[in-house]
Amino acid sequence: MPFKQGEKFDLKMRVLVDGMEIWCDDKKVHLYKHRMPFDQIEYLQIKGDCTLSGVHWGGKFYQVPWETGFPDGHLRASQRIMLHAIPKGDRWNLDLLGRGGDILFHFNPRFKDKQIVRNSYKGGIWNKEEREGPFPFEKERGFDLTIENEPYSMQVILFGF
Template sequence: MTASPVPWGRSVAWKILGSFQVVPFQAAIPGTISRARKITIVGNVPFHANRWVSDAAWRGTWGMTGNIALHINPRLRERALVRNTQMQGIWGSEERHLSTLPFMPGQAFQISVNGLRVFDYVHRIPANQVDQLQIAGDVTLSYVQY
């Protein structure tokens, strides 16, 4: 995937070159996350999609010993939007309850953190420690901004 940073005020925007690029996407988040800061992800959920994941990580760590402040995992076949935190490689309790699933196969989407409210999530790792964003799975991206 080819991505290029685009200046956008005090934030960084990644315009994904070409339409509907495949993932994984991984990038550093400059500065710190706060209530006033917004993360926007624009993409498309393919018709064949089962699940995809967006992780906001702490100090750039993923995997068995990783720290993921916010794990968002739409599981379309289960009709669930899983949210969780991983601290030192150990997952916390999943949150799954939503009245409707905001992602559907074959439809475009835009995620705005601190924009339109889709769900509430109590931070288990301070948001100001988040410094990485990773997106992987059955999804295509056209734009990421933070």
């Protein structure tokens, strides 16, 4: 049992096509197979003897390629981008775009090379690639990716499931 009386816990429920993953304190505890279409869910209810300190929900399935602007027209200092995805093919990329076709930050996991390529593209020229570091991605395995806009770099934090 992942819960202990009087102790805090972090519970996550992730809706997938075939079921709902249930995680407690970053450990998968169950995959609940859907018994009815998940798009019929209309409410969230929490009952019982507990102190609730926060609830966050969000997410939907996005058609890829997908592009959107930032609130206030740009990514602000210390602002975060949080993404959940499941890699399907040999490569995918996340690009932070600027004016005139510039790519201010290019994040490109490549499964065949087992490398994550990071780069930027300015004025029609690619800069020097960064490829060092581990390759934690697996096809068909979901992950959470957070990118934080630091004053002199992009901080990338990855948590795989």
